[in-house]
Amino acid sequence: MYKDPIYSHPSISPGLPETERSMDIAEIEGVYNIEEVLSAESGLVVYFTTSTYACISDHHSDYYIQDATSTQSYNRYSYALNNPLKYTDPSGESLMDIYDFDDGKVTVTAMEGEDVFFDKDGNQLDKSELSADEKFTYEVLSNLLRDGTFAFDKSGNFQSNTFYDFTITENRGAEMRSASSYDYSQDVIPGKAAEDWNYIKNGSGGNYFTRAGNILSRDWNAASTGDRIDFVVNVGSVVLPFIRIGKLAAKGGTSLWPAASGGRTVINGIEYTTHALEIMQPIGTIMRGATSYSRGILPSVVENAVKYGKITPGNTAAEVVRTLDNVRVITNPAGTRVISVFKIGN
């Protein structure tokens, strides 16, 4: 194994015997993306980039076992679990996740595995002091960070199992509830993959996204009647995570299930009755006795049924029935007002 003396300099691994400071050059190249490495013993120069020096100056930090379950924790020479795109290690003590808040103007960090989060101004949040909205967001983030393995390009196409980009733009105080058995993949209508209502299922986390970047999950249903969960994914191809937490108004985001109270609501130019909107709420949010009255039908699914559905007469000339696969929508003849929605075979 080749050992280059320059890597044995005390600034790299202070306080260690020289034998332990030496590194395999291939290993260093793999970790630090060295532009050019030549032997100092042969009289040639070893070149590093500025960032390379920054990495090496923090190199001693990895003597801590940061994550006992990660084999990279036992690699003394890997920087931030050998994943510098996801983690940083500014203190030299332990790795941190990299989160970029508020359009990249503020960068804050959270300790891996310690459930620490920050507001958009970079102030650390204490879970016990969070408001209901923030607690919910906190839990959502915890789940995403734990299971988060999603990546989308700017068109909303699923790219890889590497999570790095989402934005929560709004939630309305709903508490997280789990264990709904509803499978949103049922809403996928074959042959319409190019439409923005197509969902992408993550293979392990049980989370779903629309191609428009709306995040869905069968694990996150609002707990009480009228509450809703509105959060959208900010898709993009940047490498660093981009997260907003807390009470943030939607900025260019779209709402999924609008509030079902207060009469009519217009979504994308279509008017929905309260009756229809109640049925469309996520499963378990509106109950009749012990039975969920809400069926979890998205506006985008309704829109597709209105656009592509087979039309049959309703009870009167004022209604028509539009059926697309297992979704049946009752509308006015013009298709501008949705009276009711249901699924055939819930």
Added chain:
Amino acid sequence: MLKSTESYRKGELCYSDFIYGLEGALDAGEYQDKELIEQWYNFWTPLEILSATKGDSTTIEDVDKYLLEMELFLKSKLDFRFQVEE
């Protein structure tokens, strides 16, 4: 289902509870025959339209025609033996 239809006719159930009780009973049956389920929904759809447009103010006269059709359908299908919980 037939029992709940009878209960509705007797005024023991409000219209919305009746309509969604029917659907709930269908769900509870966990039937796998898609054709049968679609047929069921074809008879239930007019009832649901009335629920959406008139709600609990729907009268027996409004719904009678559709209710009779649903009852005939249910009686023709021996598979539908389920009843709404009392």
